[in-house]
Amino acid sequence: MATTDVDIAVIGGGIGGLTLALALRQRGLEAEVFEQADALREVGAAVAIAANGSRILQRLGLGDQLAAAAVVPTALQYRHWRSGTVVADHPVGDAYARRFGAPFWGIHRASLQRTLSEAWDVERLHLGRCLAGVSDRADGVLLTFRDGRTVNARTVIGADGVHSQVRRHIDASVPVYSGTSGFRGMVPTDALPSLPSPSAVQFWMGPGGHVLHYAVGESVNFLAVLDGPERWPHQAGHVDAGQGELNAAFADWHPVVRExxxxxxxxxxxxxxxxxxxxxxxRGRSVLLGDAAHAMLPHHGQGANLTIEDAAVLARCIADAGPEGYESAFGRYERLRRPRARAVQRASWDTSEALHLPDGPTADIRDERLRTLDGWLGWIHGHDPESHPASVPPLADAHP
Ligand SMILES: Cc1cc2nc3c(=O)[nH]c(=O)nc-3n(C[C@H](O)[C@H](O)[C@H](O)COP(=O)(O)OP(=O)(O)OC[C@H]3O[C@@H](n4cnc5c(N)ncnc54)[C@H](O)[C@@H]3O)c2cc1C
Incomplete structure (x- = not known):
């Protein structure tokens, strides 16, 4: 079978891969996107796109379409797990967009994926192409796909997620299970008569777990997180839960959570x-982006947003460096992105612990900090890689 030559190969047609392809095109560069799935479909429910992601998607010309499909939350609220008492309440809506310079969107993953893929080029999106191996050549990178076909690329970008195949070629690191797990779901708002402020993003915080929910269209999307199991023995990232497992874990929580x-x-x-x-x-002509480089816990709702930021910065670095400047482009990209990715990763980890505190004095201190949202979220949501390429927080402001 003949080897095909391509200039820039992007592995993975998820949020990161497609955003990067569009950002490269905006700078006059064309890529070929290779995606293992036969059709683009997102497992999971919705995703929260904060100002640091939405401003980049707007600059790619997708703002109107995404705004039409998204819900802008009215507020960000934190509640006590059992009493439902509001611990902290911050307006979102227009006030958020004014503060951070771009909107906050709750959007169905399928809508985001569809908008990105429709803006891209069906002929340059190669579905059903699962990357199996990467090897360096003098003049490029040889990509071998599971179907036996091969591609010689001048550069390759691994946007292939947390279990990245491209990363195996670059680095020996492997993802680490956090000791926490989550359940996701979408419920029609009509089916939730007792839910207060259904249009707000809400965190219910309790001992050993938390529940996050926000509105998407006529539904409410939730992520319920628990400490445990201690080990994750499965190959797959998600597995069928036992009947009633979710409800049993939250049996003592407020009736709204149970509903x-x-x-x-x-x-x-x-x-x-x-x-x-x-x-x-x-490594050489290969580079990582998004979850492949810095998968993180979802407690700041930032994995996709940081991936979108990566795409904007990497596209700029590649375009600035010119066709053979990949080494300087990748070095510059990593220097700009690594400290920020690391800081958000760490903050997401610490947030997990903060959201799962038992009632008591430490939880009271956390609640007090949650009332001053700006200090610990501003450095994440207010970030704009176009104007300030790198941004990390003062340590004390990284988490509640
Ligand atoms: C429970 C949960 C909730 C989350 N909520 C949020 C949120 O609200 N906001 C937020 O910003 N982030 C959230 N995230 C994180 C977010 O989903 C990820 O950070 C984001 O999807 C990363 O994008 P990516 O493009 O790097 O990787 P992915 O979205 O994983 O895309 C990788 C793509 O590569 C393809 N691929 C993989 N291997 C190969 C291969 N060998 N060959 C070809 N293609 C391949 C995959 O099929 C996939 O399409 C959440 C994550 C979880 C687990």
């Missing part, structure tokens, strides 16, 4: 993984 979780007959259980900073993000 929400009980409205979903069965949800898979997702192991939550993080990728301790790989030593290298690039």
């Amino acid at each position: 929400l979780l009980g409205a979903v007959p069965q949800s898979p259980r997702w192991g939550l993984f993080t990728l301790p900073s790989p030593l290298h993000w690039s």
